[in-house]
Amino acid sequence: MDIKESYVKTFPKDEVALSTDNLSVLYGGKVQKLFDASLSFKKNTITALIGASGSGKSTFLRSLNRMNDKVATINGKIMFHGLDVNKPNINVYELRKSIGMVFQRPNPFPKSIRENIIYALKADGQTDKQELDRIVEESLRAAALWDEVKDKLDKSALALSGGQQQRLCIARALAVKPEILLLDEPASALDPVSTSKLEDTLKQLRSEYTMVMVTHNMQQASRISDYTAFFHLGHVVEYDSTANIFTNPKGSLTEDYIQGSFG
Numbered sequence: 167m168d169i170k171e172s173y174v175k176t177f178p179k180d181e182v183a184l185s186t187d188n189l190s191v192l193y194g195g196k197v198q199k200l201f202d203a204s205l206s207f208k209k210n211t212i213t214a215l216i217g218a219s220g221s222g223k224s225t226f227l228r229s230l231n232r233m234n235d236k237v238a239t240i241n242g243k244i245m246f247h248g249l250d251v252n253k254p255n256i257n258v259y260e261l262r263k264s265i266g267m268v269f270q271r272p273n274p275f276p277k278s279i280r281e282n283i284i285y286a287l288k289a290d291g292q293t294d295k296q297e298l299d300r301i302v303e304e305s306l307r308a309a310a311l312w313d314e315v316k317d318k319l320d321k322s323a324l325a326l327s328g329g330q331q332q333r334l335c336i337a338r339a340l341a342v343k344p345e346i347l348l349l350d351e352p353a354s355a356l357d358p359v360s361t362s363k364l365e366d367t368l369k370q371l372r373s374e375y376t377m378v379m380v381t382h383n384m385q386q387a388s389r390i391s392d393y394t395a396f397f398h399l400g401h402v403v404e405y406d407s408t409a410n411i412f413t414n415p416k417g418s419l420t421e422d423y424i425q426g427s428f429g
């Protein structure tokens with residue numbers, strides 16, 4: 167297999183929400199697991215990151231909002247609103263309000279549904295109850311959970327089903343008004359019905375947010391993503407519209423992966 171082949175789509179600057187420039191990640195300061203990834207994400211789209219286990223998808227995703235800072239050295243640029251947010255002087259707490267993350271396993275706080283949503287807002291000093299109530303409803307509606315939980319907002323989030331918990335985690339991420347949502351295999355712990363609800367939710371969120379999602383599920387990538395990046399051994403091999411990646415890939419590695427030859 168030739169990992170030197172690389173086909174990477176780019177977009178006009180004003181259409182880009184977030185981009186990386188030669189992003190490399192070294193764990194423990196020496197073991198390189200991501201090599202010169204230069205990708206741009208188009209506003210109001212869903213981009214799927216696909217590739218075999220260990221190919222560097224999560225490593226790349228977690229670097230975008232500086233979640234890897236403590237365990238890895240990240241070289242290269244991460245451009246957001248004309249600013250390189252990979253610079254040391256960036257306020258990472260503020261950055262994560264703009265670039266939120268939803269993890270593989272739903273991780274609600276052991277608090278009420280309402281408290282989960284307003285936690286970060288209260289930490290920021292917001293106290294206006296009416297405004298907080300408004301944000302709770304707005305966020306839960308956006309995450310397509312409002313109708314299921316509106317009568318039990320003060321009940322424990324841990325009493326919700328896994329699928330509901332994951333949509334609550336999305337609502338929690340939306341409450342601080344991010345522009346970008348990073349999703350690391352958000353449906354991998356969910357049953358098919360919850361997965362389908364989650365996918366519908368993500369499709370609806372596309373009108374307001376830009377999403378980048380790691381997924382192992384090829385059908386999921388083809389169902390809901392607009393663009394797909396294929397990772398192999400820490401390299402971005404191909405990045406194109408999802409339709410092209412799945413029906414007309416340029417690289418032989420991409421084709422082999424899509425056809426299930428490895429991974």
Ligand SMILES: Nc1ncnc2c1ncn2[C@@H]1O[C@H](COP(=O)(O)OP(=O)(O)OP(=O)(O)O)[C@@H](O)[C@H]1O
Nearest residue numbers: 193194199217218219220221222223224225226237
């Ligand atoms: N904190 C860490 N410290 C050291 N090595 C790590 C760390 N996190 C990931 N790695 C290594 O980096 C490589 C890429 O892992 P990563 O999780 O990014 O791959 P992935 O494509 O997301 O895989 P998967 O689909 O299995 O989640 C793997 O070899 C992994 O063992």
